[in-house]
Amino acid sequence: MTPPSITLIPSSTTTTIPPTPLKPPPSVQQPLPPLEAKFFNRRNAVVWLSLIAPLTHPASALSFGISGPKEWLRDQKKKTAKYLLAPIEASRNILRYANLLLTRTEPEFGEKELEEVQSLLRSAARDCVPQERNSFVQFQSKSGVEVCTFQLVVKNASSLLPDKDPVKLAAEAKLIDLIRSFASLSDMANEFDVQVASNRQKVANALMDTVTCLDNFEQGVKECLEV
Structure with missing residues (x-):
């Protein structure tokens, strides 16, 4: 007698378990946290930018393999413009406060x-008027360190421009005017008897002229940054 044949019917309840995907090994090096702007005061921001100025030259960028270096670096400068312009705004506010003191009534x-x-x-x-620098700043200046904050500002703002670029030359000329204005203002404040109302008004007028030079200098820096 022939044994009955057995037909296997696949079960509809069979569950297929997918293979567990392999996970890549965890990265050993963690990404560095971004620099926070709040850790840089106005002067430190300018000094920090002066230290990286050689790295913002197009030739340096090419050595790191950055495509379109000049455009990329120009964008980076625009992003840091507020830090570069901060000392100018701070000086303007200081001058305005000094003007309020000068315009007080005589008593x-x-x-x-x-x-x-x-x-x-x-x-x-x-620190842009040599005779007004303290001994430590004088020592730094004599050792070759650039101590004039406004000089650092224009140097960084124009670092991507050729030496003979008219925008760069205009900003440098405005810097010279600004330093001369500060020097003249300092001389007047030290030599005039500002307790006399008429002399005090002369100093106040010179102070506002310096504010105008500061505004012109700021505009020159912005033109270098294209902001």
Whole structure:
């Protein structure tokens, strides 16, 4: 007798378990956290930018294999423009406050106010007037370190421009005008008897002329940055 044949019917409840995908090994090196702008004060931001200025030259960018280096670097400069312009805005605010002190009525202006005005003018000049520098800054200057903040600003803003570029030359000329204006203002504040109302008004007028030079310088820097 022939044994009955058995037909296997596949079960509809059979579950197919997919293979577990292989996971790549975890990366050993973690990405560096982004630099926070809040850790840079106005002066440090300018000094930091001056230190990286050689790396922002197109030739340096090419050595790192960056495509379109000049355009890329120009965009980076635009992104950091607010830090580069911050010392200019700070000096303008200082000068405006000094002007408020100078325009006080005569009984309110004494030796204390005079010393405060002179201190404010030195601060606003950002170490760009040689005779107003302290001994440490003088030492730095003699050792070849650039201490004039406004010089650092224009140097960084124009680092992608050729030496004879008219925009760069215009910004440098405005820098010279600004330093001369600060020097003249400092001389007046130190030599004039500003407790006399008429002399005080002369210093206030010179101060506002310096603010105008500062505005012109800022515009020159912005033109270098194309912002």
